[in-house]
Amino acid sequence: xxxxxxFVQADVSRIPEVAEEIASLPGISEVYSxxxxxxxxxxxxxxxxxxxxxxxxxxxxxxxxxxxxxxxIAFRAYSSHDLEAAFSLGxx
Numbered sequence: 001x002x003x004x005x006x007f008v009q010a011d012v013s014r015i016p017e018v019a020e021e022i023a024s025l026p027g028i029s030e031v032y033s034x035x036x037x038x039x040x041x042x043x044x045x046x047x048x049x050x051x052x053x054x055x056x057x058x059x060x061x062x063x064x065x066x067x068x069x070x071x072x073i074a075f076r077a078y079s080s081h082d083l084e085a086a087f088s089l090g091x092x
Contacts, residue, residue: 001045003074004052006060008040014065015039021063027055038070049073 010018015033022042023031030043044055056071 001047002049002052003077004044004046004056005072005074006042006044006056007038007070007072008042008060008066009068010039011065011067012039018063018065022060022066025055025059025063027051028060044071 008018008022019031019033019040022028022040027044027046028042029045032041033039034041042060044052046052046055052071052073056069060066061069
């Protein structure tokens with residue numbers, strides 16, 4: 001499974017509608033509204049890089065109200081358990 005994180009800039013007057021439409025797209029697992037310089041974060045979970053292109057370039061970018069996107073491909077996932085082990089100081 002390949003995960004991509006897509007930062008979405010949206011027309012401010014349409015953020016809820018844009019988020020709902022993006023969330024309904026095949027390949028999108030979650031959409032979050034966020035603070036900061038972007039408006040939404042969408043998580044794409046698919047089986048191939050070609051599918052990321054189909055989801056982002058062919059569908060998500062064409063949702064009315066999407067102004068721009070920035071896509072990041074995840075290459076390693078850390079669970080909270082993994083992070084606790086990574087930052088442990090050796091205490092048992």
